[in-house]
Amino acid sequence: MRANYDTLAKTIAALTEGEEDEVALMATIVCELHHSDDRFDWTGFYRVTGPEMLKIGPYQGGHGCLQIPFSRGVCGAAARSGEVQLVADVEAFPGHIACASSTRSEVVLPVWNGAGNLIAVLDIDSDQPEAFQQEDADRLADLLAQVFSRI
Numbered sequence: 732m733r734a735n736y737d738t739l740a741k742t743i744a745a746l747t748e749g750e751e752d753e754v755a756l757m758a759t760i761v762c763e764l765h766h767s768d769d770r771f772d773w774t775g776f777y778r779v780t781g782p783e784m785l786k787i788g789p790y791q792g793g794h795g796c797l798q799i800p801f802s803r804g805v806c807g808a809a810a811r812s813g814e815v816q817l818v819a820d821v822e823a824f825p826g827h828i829a830c831a832s833s834t835r836s837e838v839v840l841p842v843w844n845g846a847g848n849l850i851a852v853l854d855i856d857s858d859q860p861e862a863f864q865q866e867d868a869d870r871l872a873d874l875l876a877q878v879f880s881r882i
């Protein structure tokens with residue numbers, strides 16, 4: 732099963748209409764995403780909670796690290812650079828944090844609010860190698876902008 736990003740965008744828009752609470756929005760998005768695609772084995776947000784610090788937010792899958800400094804891992808790289816991290820092979824990414832040894836590839840996207848502040852990153856991990864393409868990154872970025880640009 733592959734995500735239908737058009738359907739996801741409509742469903743998420745309907746479910747989140749009028750909601751402005753970040754955690755409520757994140758929880759809803761994660762639930763919709765996680766169950767839409769067999770490649771998504773861990774789907775979750777890490778929230779920016781302090782200077783150079785990410786803390787676990789809503790997620791689905793096995794337990795994730797509670798905190799990730801901006802200096803560490805793929806999530807940290809996304810937060811630090813403000814750029815999407817598309818990692819085809821996690822073994823080849825220096826400093827990758829292996830919360831689940833089954834993870835082979837991942838995509839991490841920065842999340843900005845309407846004021847342009849970085850509020851979180853969205854981390855999707857897959858047990859399949861090279862699970863994600865640029866198309867996934869682009870469509871996921873659109874979804875995040877659709878929801879978080881209004882808060």
Ligand code: SME
Nearest residue numbers: 795796804805806828830
């Ligand atoms: N893939 C992440 C960490 C995995 S989790 O804690 C679920 C990273 O290296 O940033």
